[in-house]
C-alpha cells in the first residue's frame with residue numbers, strides 16, 4: 001500500500017504530487033510517480049501556466065502540459081489543473097499591456113476559455129484564481145486588479161464555469177471543481193479571512209454562472225512553524241462552512257511541502273539533524289491528519305515528492321529538504337509518519 005491507496009481507504013479522493021515534463025525521463029523518479037498506489041492525482045507544476053500556454057497573444061501551446069496529462073492518464077491518475085488567473089508567470093504581453101477594461105476582459109476570457117476547453121473532461125479541478133491576496137487579506141496589486149477591479153475574480157470563475165460546462169445531461173460529476181488557491185491561509189488569519197471574502201465575492205457576484213467549488217490551501221510550510229492538527233482542521237472547517245454559489249465549498253491541500261531552515265534559532269535549538277527530521281515528520285502528519293479530520297477535505301497534493309526537484313532551495317535560500325523523499329528517492333521519516341497515520 002502507498003499514500004494514495006491508503007488515503008482512499010481513509011475515505012478521501014486522493015494523495016497527489018506535482019510533476020513536470022523535465023521529470024518524465026527520470027526513470028527512478030517515474031518508478032514512484034507512476035505508482036498509483038502512491039499518487040492518484042498529478043498537478044502540472046508549471047506547464048499550464050499562462051506564460052507557457054499563451055506566451056504570445058492568441059498563440060496557444062499545450063505540448064508540455066499535454067505530455068504530463070498523457071502520462072497521468074496512462075497511469076490511471078487524475079489531474080488537478082493549475083492555474084488560470086495569476087499575477088505571476090504571466091507573459092509580458094499581458095502584464096505590460098496598455099489595456100482598457102474591455103480589452104483585458106476579452107484577453108482574459110479568450111485565455112481561460114481556450115485553456116479550459118482544451119482540457120475539457122481531463123481535470124478533476126482547476127485552480128481558477130491563484131494568489132490574489134496580500135498578507136493583510138486585501139487584494140494584491142496586479143494588471144487584473146488595476147484594470148478590472150475586484151470583478152476580475154468572479155469574471156474568471158464565470159468564464160471557467162462556462163468553458164467547462166459539458167452541457168445539459170452531462171451531470172455535475174463531469175464538471176471540474178473550480179478553486180480559489182493561495183498560500184499562508186494555514187498560518188495567517190487575516191489572509192484566510194481574505195480568502196473567505198473572495199468566496200463570498202464570487203457567490204454574491206452579478207456575473208452569471210460565477211461560482212467557487214473549492215478553496216485550495218497551498219501549504220508551503222516551514223518546520224517548527226506549522227500549526228497543530230487541531231488548528232489546521234479548524235481552518236479547513238471555516239472554509240467548508242462557506243457557500244460558493246453552488247453549495248458548500250470543498251477544501252484541499254494543493255502544494256504541500258515543509259521546509260527545513262537550518263539557519264534559524266529554532267533550528268539551532270533542534271540542534272540534531274534527527275530532531276528536525278522528526279519534527280518535520282510530525283508536522284507532515286499534522287497536515288495530512290487535519291484533512292482526515294474534516295469531511296470537506298478531499299485530498300492532499302505535495303509540491304514534488306523528492307528533494308531532487310523541490311522548488312524550495314532555489315526560491316528560499318537557506319531552506320530545503322522539504323519533501324517526503326530524499327534526492328536519491330529514499331523514504332524520509334516524514335513519508336513513514338504519513339504512511340503510519342493512514
Ligand code: XIL
Nearest residue numbers: 045046082083130183218255303311
Ligand atoms: C512554482 C514552481 O514550483 C517553480 O518551478 C516555478 O519556478 C515557480 O512556481 N505557488 C504556486 C505554484 O501556485 O505554481 C508555484 O510553483 C509555487 C507557489
